[in-house]
Amino acid sequence: VQAATPPPGCDSAQAGCVAVGEWDISIGVGVGLRSNPLIDGSDLPLFILPEIRYYGERFFFDTYTGGFTFFDSEYHQLNLVGTIGFDQIYFSSRNIGNFVIESGPISGSSSNALEDLDYRLDTDDVNNPENLTASEIEAAIDIDDLHKRSTAGLVGFEYGYFKNSWDASIQLLQDVSSVHDGQEIRAAVSRNFIVVNEALEFSAGFSWQSDQLLQYYYGVEEHEVDSPELAYHMDAGYSPFVKVDWRRRLWGNWSWQATIHHRWLSPEITRSPLLDESTVLTAYIGGVYHF
Numbered sequence: 348v349q350a351a352t353p354p355p356g357c358d359s360a361q362a363g364c365v366a367v368g369e370w371d372i373s374i375g376v377g378v379g380l381r382s383n384p385l386i387d388g389s390d391l392p393l394f395i396l397p398e399i400r401y402y403g404e405r406f407f408f409d410t411y412t413g414g415f416t417f418f419d420s421e422y423h424q425l426n427l428v429g430t431i432g433f434d435q436i437y438f439s440s441r442n443i444g445n446f447v448i449e450s451g452p453i454s455g456s457s458s459n460a461l462e463d464l465d466y467r468l469d470t471d472d473v474n475n476p477e478n479l480t481a482s483e484i485e486a487a488i489d490i491d492d493l494h495k496r497s498t499a500g501l502v503g504f505e506y507g508y509f510k511n512s513w514d515a516s517i518q519l520l521q522d523v524s525s526v527h528d529g530q531e532i533r534a535a536v537s538r539n540f541i542v543v544n545e546a547l548e549f550s551a552g553f554s555w556q557s558d559q560l561l562q563y564y565y566g567v568e569e570h571e572v573d574s575p576e577l578a579y580h581m582d583a584g585y586s587p588f589v590k591v592d593w594r595r596r597l598w599g600n601w602s603w604q605a606t607i608h609h610r611w612l613s614p615e616i617t618r619s620p621l622l623d624e625s626t627v628l629t630a631y632i633g634g635v636y637h638f
Contacts, residue, residue, distance in 0.1 A: 371400040375604055377633010381444065383437050384612060384624035385490070391436065391444050393631050410447065414505070424507040428518060432499035432526070433554070434564040439496075448606050448631060490621060493571050496564050500524035501531060512539045522560070529560030544596040553587040556613075565619040579620055584613025597634070605632040 379393030400409045405416050407426075414428035436444030503520035517534040535552030561581035569575040588610040595603040608629040617625040 367402050367404065369401075371398070372638040373398045373635050374638075375631075375633050375635045377604070377631060379448075379606075379629070379631025379633070381436075381629040382624065382627050384617075384622045384627055385437050386621060386623045388437055389440065393445065393448070393629070396446060396448065396631070396633070396635075422508060422510050424505075424509075426505040426507070427502075428505045428520075429500065429502045430518075430520070432501060432522070432531070432560075434556075434560075435496040435498050438490075438564075448608060448629060493567065493621075497526050498524075499526035499529075499560075512541075513537070514539070527560050527563035529557040529563065531556050531560060546592075546594045548590075548592045550590040550592070551588070553585050555585050556583060558583045561613075561615055565616050565621055567620060577620075579618075581619070582615050584615035586613045586616065587611050594635075600637045602635045602637070603633075604635050606630070 375396035375398075377394065377396075381391040381393060383390050398410050401407060402409075407414055407416065412428055412430040414426045416424060416426050418425040499522045501520040502523045503518055505516060505518045507514070507516040509515075513536070515534075515536040518532065520531045520533070522529050532555040533552070534554075535550055537548055537550035540547045558581050561584060565579075566581045567577065567579040569578045572578060588608065590606070590608040593603075593605045597603060606629070610627045610629075612622070612625055612627065616622065
């Protein structure tokens with residue numbers, strides 16, 4: 348999670364800063380990967396990372412987030428923001444999840460990342476009230492037979508606090524696209540270090556996701572399986588993360604970028620019969636050209 352608007356006094360020469368009233372367009376070319384926690388899920392490659400950003404006095408747009416600034420002072424900001432959900436990228440092979448470091452797509456895809464694989468369950472932690480055998484569970488649930496996971500459009504409020512090299516922000520978001528009708532809270536704090544031509548940022552935070560949101564993406568409904576005992580219903584959960592981002596200026600309009608992002612999925616998500624991993628790791632390194 349990042350603040351939707353740059354902090355007061357932000358210098359466009361710094362990493363992540365954009366001059367007010369100017370467009371900032373860049374494209375990263377490199378190599379990276381985002382792990383997929385789904386059973387037999389294909390990891391998501393990262394080769395090209397485009398960014399398009401604009402910040403006016405009130406309106407702003409930042410790749411997959413847009414909004415309006417209500418209040419802006421030396422240390423505080425309050426924004427109305429619109430953005431997208433982060434979870435359906437694991438169920439699609441071609442979407443914006445292949446083009447951003449942050450775990451969030453703009454649009455979904457009908458193409459399934461696992462469509463040619465045999466989806467079967469890891470039954471070690473599956474909710475199994477009737478003591479079904481592993482073979483019975485494996486034969487009963489196939490990810491291909493479950494409902495399509497679509498991208499949700501989210502709208503809400505963001506508060507940002509900026510002082511010296513510290514940034515903090517929190518977003519309170521509601522699904523307005525009627526995909527799952529759930530809520531999400533995203534919060535993060537970051538510390539920036541700038542030395543000559545290099546910028547280093549350490550971030551940590553969490554996302555809280557409601558039971559409606561988690562049920563839509565990671566749950567199993569009764570009508571999707573032959574036996575109602577195989578259904579899996581979610582509770583709300585917290586997923587923390589840490590991120591390290593390094594950038595170094597090269598020559599002309601070029602710079603280096605390296606990013607590592609690690610997310611620990613909430614216990615409510617990891618207990619889902621659709622998953623066999625409890626974390627998501629994203630790593631990327633490449634060159635960035637600034638237009």
